[in-house]
Amino acid sequence: MAARVIEVEPFDLVVFGGTGDLAARKLMPALFQRDLAGQIPAEARILAVSRRDLGDEAYRGLVQDALRRHLKPSEYTPEALARFLARICYLAVDAEGEAGWSELREGLRPGAARVRAFYLAVGPDLFAPIAERIERFGLITPRTRVVLEKPIGKDGASARAVNEAIGRVFDERQVFRIDHYLGKETVQNLMALRFANALFEPLWNASHIDHVQITVAETLGVEGRAGYYDTAGAMRDMVQNHLLQLLCLVAMEPPTSLEADAVRDEKLKVLKSLKPIGEQEAGSVCIRGQYRAGASGGAAVPGYLDELGRADSTTETFVALKAEIANWRWAGRPFYLRTGKRLAQRVSEIVVAFRPIPHSVFEPASPVAPNRLVIRLQPDEGVKLWLMIKDPGPGGMRLRHVPLDMSFAEAFGARNPDAYERLLMDVVRGNQTLFMRRDEVEAAWAWIDPILAGWKASTERPRPYAAGTWGPSSAVALIERDGRTWHEDSGPEDAP
Numbered sequence: 001m002a003a004r005v006i007e008v009e010p011f012d013l014v015v016f017g018g019t020g021d022l023a024a025r026k027l028m029p030a031l032f033q034r035d036l037a038g039q040i041p042a043e044a045r046i047l048a049v050s051r052r053d054l055g056d057e058a059y060r061g062l063v064q065d066a067l068r069r070h071l072k073p074s075e076y077t078p079e080a081l082a083r084f085l086a087r088i089c090y091l092a093v094d095a096e097g098e099a100g101w102s103e104l105r106e107g108l109r110p111g112a113a114r115v116r117a118f119y120l121a122v123g124p125d126l127f128a129p130i131a132e133r134i135e136r137f138g139l140i141t142p143r144t145r146v147v148l149e150k151p152i153g154k155d156g157a158s159a160r161a162v163n164e165a166i167g168r169v170f171d172e173r174q175v176f177r178i179d180h181y182l183g184k185e186t187v188q189n190l191m192a193l194r195f196a197n198a199l200f201e202p203l204w205n206a207s208h209i210d211h212v213q214i215t216v217a218e219t220l221g222v223e224g225r226a227g228y229y230d231t232a233g234a235m236r237d238m239v240q241n242h243l244l245q246l247l248c249l250v251a252m253e254p255p256t257s258l259e260a261d262a263v264r265d266e267k268l269k270v271l272k273s274l275k276p277i278g279e280q281e282a283g284s285v286c287i288r289g290q291y292r293a294g295a296s297g298g299a300a301v302p303g304y305l306d307e308l309g310r311a312d313s314t315t316e317t318f319v320a321l322k323a324e325i326a327n328w329r330w331a332g333r334p335f336y337l338r339t340g341k342r343l344a345q346r347v348s349e350i351v352v353a354f355r356p357i358p359h360s361v362f363e364p365a366s367p368v369a370p371n372r373l374v375i376r377l378q379p380d381e382g383v384k385l386w387l388m389i390k391d392p393g394p395g396g397m398r399l400r401h402v403p404l405d406m407s408f409a410e411a412f413g414a415r416n417p418d419a420y421e422r423l424l425m426d427v428v429r430g431n432q433t434l435f436m437r438r439d440e441v442e443a444a445w446a447w448i449d450p451i452l453a454g455w456k457a458s459t460e461r462p463r464p465y466a467a468g469t470w471g472p473s474s475a476v477a478l479i480e481r482d483g484r485t486w487h488e489d490s491g492p493e494d495a496p
């Protein structure tokens with residue numbers, strides 16, 4: 001069944017960083033898909049800007065190449081491509097100087113009613129200078145919004161500085177901080193699963209859940225982003241934002257509505273309830289790793305330090321940690337988080353591991369494994385509920401642990417839209433539900449900062465792991481010393 005498409009209002013979208021990687025890989029393909037779906041009205045325009053001196057035609061050529069690289073040929077026709085490219089103009093603008101700003105003002109459609117969005121797909125050091133010029137050149141209208149790409153700062157202090165600079169120019173209602181994980185289909189489904197079904201919510205607490213695992217594993221390495229990545233590492237690049245946001249959606253109380261602030265208030269409470277991990281503890285409950293040479297997809301791949309061209313980096317490409325939420329719902333029930341580059345498999349999933357039944361009449365003949373709910377974000381989006389059932393046949397009461405398995409591709413058959421498609425349309429619609437509020441970002445940093453400080457103060461280096469494995473052995477030890485194991489899709493029979 002095709003999703004219902006409602007056309008958004010006409011808009012001017014200004015993309016700073018128009019010649020950058022994000023625009024080519026994500027923004028332009030996402031806008032193209034929405035155009036193709038009929039969601040973008042004829043009067044809407046995209047103004048790409050960057051420092052490079054290019055004309056409209058040369059820029060459209062770059063976009064065309066990018067679409068060819070990132071979309072399947074079956075996804076577009078020459079007519080659709082021509083219509084999309086005709087919406088795009090290019091302007092050379094100096095984010096830190098004066099050049100190009102007056103031309104940008106001339107290039108925007110006037111009128112208080114028209115939606116105007118500035119997408120800052122640039123490094124955070126440019127957020128403040130761009131915001132200041134947007135104001136000084138009189139580009140803000142009542143329906144203007146600004147979109148900030150992560151990272152928002154590199155710690156709590158720098159995030160506050162960014163937020164303050166943005167806050168001097170824009171009202172918080174106009175600020176859209178992107179965490180693209182919130183736009184993923186299955187992440188949204190987490191809310192549907194929890195709050196549109198009577199089944200789970202009564203069990204969604206420490207009395208019935210043993211622990212939660214959140215894994216975001218990638219097989220790719222740093223892919224030409226080593227310069228940025230080496231200043232960030234997995235903790236800042238993934239845990240501070242994507243993994244903590246997933247944790248919030250699993251752990252939060254039911255919001256009073258789907259209004260942006262109702263949802264964000266609940267997420268904020270979770271972030272504030274995270275039990276602090278002190279500098280002293282950081283080394284034992286937060287494992288960091290760095291990949292060495294190994295194999296990925298059957299091919300030999302170099303180690304992180306070789307890709308970076310420096311032997312002394314202590315940047316982590318892997319993190320596994322144990323978080324605890326000090327509130328009534330979750331006290332004593334750990335959330336194990338794990339993410340890394342060059343791991344054995346590309347898989348992002350949330351595993352909700354229920355507690356064992358209080359008494360079994362089937363043992364010792366048949367052990368009873370606890371239930372697990374596995375929400376697979378990617379690839380193969382879907383939900384599996386692991387249950388005990390009787391092995392068919394007359395051979396007595398033998399039990400098996402098997403999943404009730406719902407694959408979204410099989411159930412719905414539709415193309416799974418990229419997160420940026422939804423998020424960009426939400427910006428135009430002015431819906432902030434899937435965007436991070438200032439206090440959320442700062443609360444996440446407040447929890448992360450002492451861990452980073454602990455790592456920095458330590459003389460230990462990140463633990464090495466071979467590319468193509470599941471990370472350092474200490475990440476396995478982290479969960480096993482609590483008598484638990486990382487979930488494997490073959491089945492959690494070995495779970496406590």
Ligand code: BG6
Nearest residue numbers: 150180216218237238242348378
């Ligand atoms: C980005 C990180 O935010 O998310 C990248 O900067 C990472 O390092 C990416 O590869 C993962 O996103 P996805 O959607 O491919 O899981």
